[in-house]
Amino acid sequence: MEPGEKHSQQIRQVLLFFVFLGGSLVCSEPWRYSVAEELEIGSFIANVVKDSGLSVEDLVARGVRVIFDDYKPYLQLDQQSGNLLLNEQLDREALCHLTEPCILHFQVLLENPLQFFRAELWVKDINDHIPTFLDKHILLKISESTAPGTSFQMDSAQDLDVGKNGVQNYTLSPNPYFRLKVQDSDDGRKYPELLLDQSLDREKEPELKLKLTALDGGSPPRSGTTLVHILVLDINDNAPEFERPVYEVQVPENSPVDSLVVRVSATDLDAGIYGEVSYSFSHVSTDIRKTFEIHPISGEIHLKALLDFELIQSYTINIQATDGGSLSGKSAILVQVVDVNDNPPEILMTSLTSPIPENSSPEMVVAVFSLRDQDAGNNGRMVCSIQDDLPFLLRPTFKNFYTLVTNGALDRESQAEYNITITVSDLGTPRLKTQHNITVTVSDVNDNAPAFSQTTYTLRVRENNSPALHIGTVSATDRDAGANAQVTYSLLRPRDPHLPLASLVSINADNGQLFALRSLDYEALQAFEVRVGAADRGSPALSSQALVRVLVLDDNDNAPFVLYPLQNGSAPCTELVPRAAEAGYLVTKVVAVDGDSGQNAWLSFQLLKATEPGLFGVWAHNGEVRTARLLSERDAVRHRLLVLVKDNGEPPLSASVTLHVLLVDGFSQPYLPLPDVAAAEARADPLTVYLVIALASVSSLFLCSALAFVAVRLCRRSGAASGGGCAVPEGHFPGHLVDVSGAGTLSQSYQYEVCLTGGSGTSEFKFLKPAFPNLPPQ
Numbered sequence: 001m002e003p004g005e006k007h008s009q010q011i012r013q014v015l016l017f018f019v020f021l022g023g024s025l026v027c028s029e030p031w032r033y034s035v036a037e038e039l040e041i042g043s044f045i046a047n048v049v050k051d052s053g054l055s056v057e058d059l060v061a062r063g064v065r066v067i068f069d070d071y072k073p074y075l076q077l078d079q080q081s082g083n084l085l086l087n088e089q090l091d092r093e094a095l096c097h098l099t100e101p102c103i104l105h106f107q108v109l110l111e112n113p114l115q116f117f118r119a120e121l122w123v124k125d126i127n128d129h130i131p132t133f134l135d136k137h138i139l140l141k142i143s144e145s146t147a148p149g150t151s152f153q154m155d156s157a158q159d160l161d162v163g164k165n166g167v168q169n170y171t172l173s174p175n176p177y178f179r180l181k182v183q184d185s186d187d188g189r190k191y192p193e194l195l196l197d198q199s200l201d202r203e204k205e206p207e208l209k210l211k212l213t214a215l216d217g218g219s220p221p222r223s224g225t226t227l228v229h230i231l232v233l234d235i236n237d238n239a240p241e242f243e244r245p246v247y248e249v250q251v252p253e254n255s256p257v258d259s260l261v262v263r264v265s266a267t268d269l270d271a272g273i274y275g276e277v278s279y280s281f282s283h284v285s286t287d288i289r290k291t292f293e294i295h296p297i298s299g300e301i302h303l304k305a306l307l308d309f310e311l312i313q314s315y316t317i318n319i320q321a322t323d324g325g326s327l328s329g330k331s332a333i334l335v336q337v338v339d340v341n342d343n344p345p346e347i348l349m350t351s352l353t354s355p356i357p358e359n360s361s362p363e364m365v366v367a368v369f370s371l372r373d374q375d376a377g378n379n380g381r382m383v384c385s386i387q388d389d390l391p392f393l394l395r396p397t398f399k400n401f402y403t404l405v406t407n408g409a410l411d412r413e414s415q416a417e418y419n420i421t422i423t424v425s426d427l428g429t430p431r432l433k434t435q436h437n438i439t440v441t442v443s444d445v446n447d448n449a450p451a452f453s454q455t456t457y458t459l460r461v462r463e464n465n466s467p468a469l470h471i472g473t474v475s476a477t478d479r480d481a482g483a484n485a486q487v488t489y490s491l492l493r494p495r496d497p498h499l500p501l502a503s504l505v506s507i508n509a510d511n512g513q514l515f516a517l518r519s520l521d522y523e524a525l526q527a528f529e530v531r532v533g534a535a536d537r538g539s540p541a542l543s544s545q546a547l548v549r550v551l552v553l554d555d556n557d558n559a560p561f562v563l564y565p566l567q568n569g570s571a572p573c574t575e576l577v578p579r580a581a582e583a584g585y586l587v588t589k590v591v592a593v594d595g596d597s598g599q600n601a602w603l604s605f606q607l608l609k610a611t612e613p614g615l616f617g618v619w620a621h622n623g624e625v626r627t628a629r630l631l632s633e634r635d636a637v638r639h640r641l642l643v644l645v646k647d648n649g650e651p652p653l654s655a656s657v658t659l660h661v662l663l664v665d666g667f668s669q670p671y672l673p674l675p676d677v678a679a680a681e682a683r684a685d686p687l688t689v690y691l692v693i694a695l696a697s698v699s700s701l702f703l704c705s706a707l708a709f710v711a712v713r714l715c716r717r718s719g720a721a722s723g724g725g726c727a728v729p730e731g732h733f734p735g736h737l738v739d740v741s742g743a744g745t746l747s748q749s750y751q752y753e754v755c756l757t758g759g760s761g762t763s764e765f766k767f768l769k770p771a772f773p774n775l776p777p778q
């Protein structure tokens with residue numbers, strides 16, 4: 001019992017005692033009034049006049065008073081109306097606390113005469129208080145292992161109101177775990193209990209915040225709330241779990257040691273040590289242990305050794321994560337080693353044929369080789385090539401085998417060696433390339449004949465050479481090699497079988513030097529041609545030939561020879577000159593020839609000595625002897641003239657001739673009729689014409705004709721004058737005349753002999769042994 005309650009009971013006991021003292025003065029039934037608490041001051045409660053049956057005047061006269069048991073003036077009596085009015089606001093909870101009904105007893109006392117009226121003021125509860133939890137925040141720790149059905153008792157809420165204005169019901173914010181059970185306590189109050197409906201899962205919901213509401217029964221009901229904070233306590237009910245069942249990673253094979261492969265991660269929903277995870281390999285091979293390492297805390301997997309795609313392309317690594325309670329989870333890492341283009345292509349030569357003979361048939365296999373690249377995919381795909389400017393082709397054959405074949409016949413003479421670079425590159429990034437150099441040599445076949453440096457060689461030498469003189473060299477080269485290029489020289493049979501070549505020249509078989517075998521005589525042979533051959537030593541041998549034309553150069557080795565007048569005869573020619581001849585009378589003409597040619601045969605004439613100087617003159621160029629002045633009776637009859645004939649050689653050679661002249665009276669004899677040959681020319685000035693022709697050596701034929709003619713004519717004249725005393729020596733005309741045509745080629749050569757005969761009176765001449773068969777004798 002509350003202290004206040006005790007106090008009011010004491011008051012009540014005093015009042016009761018007081019009431020029993022004057023028992024006869026007290027009405028048996030108390031008046032009963034009721035009032036709601038918290039009503040405003042002055043509110044009307046009751047009218048005493050009506051309940052007592054007394055008038056207002058009586059009441060006032062009899063000294064009416066209102067006395068509550070606790071002497072507190074809750075009510076006041078209006079003296080005029082007898083109304084009981086509320087003197088103060090009444091708080092039921094303060095007056096009665098939980099006692100119900102809350103009755104304030106009082107007496108209406110009339111003093112004179114003394115009379116008591118008992119009265120009760122029933123103070124009615126109004127819902128002026130809200131249910132209130134003592135703790136606004138309730139912490140509840142519940143293990144997640146707690147079984148459903150377990151209940152948790154909560155403190156009840158307080159409501160100062162009573163009756164149905166007190167706490168009537170509790171509600172809980174909706175949640176999946178707890179429901180509320182409202183229990184009645186022994187003292188009739190209600191208290192709430194949380195009933196676990198479904199297992200807690202810390203990992204799902206580590207804490208719950210529930211609103212517990214207490215409701216009173218007022219109208220409207222009032223409520224108060226508290227927050228129930230439920231912490232779910234952990235148990236090791238979760239194994240670590242990896243984020244992924246399988247980790248797939250690709251690692252380039254050239255990744256350095258220590259590089260990160262992957263970082264794995266497992267989570268454990270549990271807390272604390274139960275949630276602490278450590279990583280490790282699980283049932284892995286030594287290969288993996290050698291290659292990878294796992295960090296127990298971070299879950300990082302690093303390379304411990306280098307990878308090699310060509311050895312192992314993938315690894316499957318089983319891993320586990322273990323928590324502090326020895327629960328574990330599993331996963332696997334699938335490591336794909338990614339090929340990096342780290343292997344250059346390889347070339348493996350299987351066979352190489354070198355040297356290969358030139359002129360071999362096309363598509364001849366020179367080399368066989370195979371390619372290999374240990375990388376995969378494009379890194380291992382290859383393209384193969386050689387230089388494009390080579391007469392070779394690459395032919396792909398079986399698998400990775402290639403053949404190198406010739407593309408057309410080879411010619412050793414244009415290229416004897418080929419450096420072939422076989423280039424293989426793969427298609428990786430970056431491209432790797434390998435080169436292999438092979439040298440193919442081409443062996444010789446005797447397919448080239450020796451070739452002379454000139455088709456025709458013209459050699460000049462001077463006549464009268466010493467025997468075995470080196471007169472020149474021919475040279476032939478052979479583009480082949482070795483014995484196929486070894487050249488030997490030889491003289492070939494002459495076209496003219498009569499030419500005694502073998503006795504003229506010889507050739508050095510090794511070096512092509514030509515030698516004159518004997519002393520050459522220009523006057524006998526002005527030029528000749530030899531054919532030389534060059535042959536190689538191939539099998540079969542090839543050969544070629546060239547023409548060597550040897551021109552013999554003239555030497556001044558012949559002195560002029562006087563044809564007329566003849567010198568050695570027993571009867572020398574005598575020229576007759578009439579004393580009446582005018583100055584410039586042609587006495588005679590000295591005719592001479594020179595076996596040499598050119599300058600060496602260019603003759604000049606000179607009067608060396610005369611019986612009577614100044615009477616005759618000799619023309620230097622044509623040998624004409626003419627009178628220099630008129631003759632007189634005083635001039636001697638006989639004259640001797642010495643004429644020198646000199647050639648133009650170096651040194652010059654000369655001959656002299658003695659002329660005999662006889663001065664006669666009268667005119668000269670008329671000439672004999674001319675022979676019909678060349679009569680017209682003779683009339684003009686036959687001597688000069690023919691001598692010029694002779695000197696020019698235009699043609700030996702003309703020369704010989706002219707000489708013969710001149711000789712014959714002069715002799716006839718002289719013979720007629722002296723009565724046939726002209727003596728012509730018999731014998732061969734000195735020297736041979738050989739024609740060299742302007743073109744320089746050897747044409748016909750011929751010789752003639754001429755004989756002048758005298759003393760027969762008919763003065764005949766004739767050709768002996770014409771050497772050119774086609775020429776009719778004249």
Ligand SMILES: *[C@@H]1O[C@H](CO)[C@@H](O)[C@H](O)[C@H]1NC(C)=O
Nearest residue numbers: 168169170171172182215217
């Ligand atoms: C308490 O409140 C709940 C929910 O509002 C209701 O279902 C239940 O009937 C109430 N209990 C009483 C005794 O009024």
Ligand SMILES: *[C@@H]1O[C@H](CO)[C@@H](O)[C@H](O)[C@H]1NC(C)=O
Nearest residue numbers: 415416417418419420437439
């Ligand atoms: C081939 O290579 C060799 C060596 O490098 C070199 O001496 C030779 O001249 C080359 N031949 C050709 C035809 O390039």
Ligand SMILES: *[C@@H]1O[C@H](CO)[C@@H](O)[C@H](O)[C@H]1NC(C)=O
Nearest residue numbers: 419420421422435436437438
């Ligand atoms: C192959 O020959 C080429 C061209 O002569 C040269 O550049 C290269 O270095 C050579 N390669 C080898 C591997 O000898």
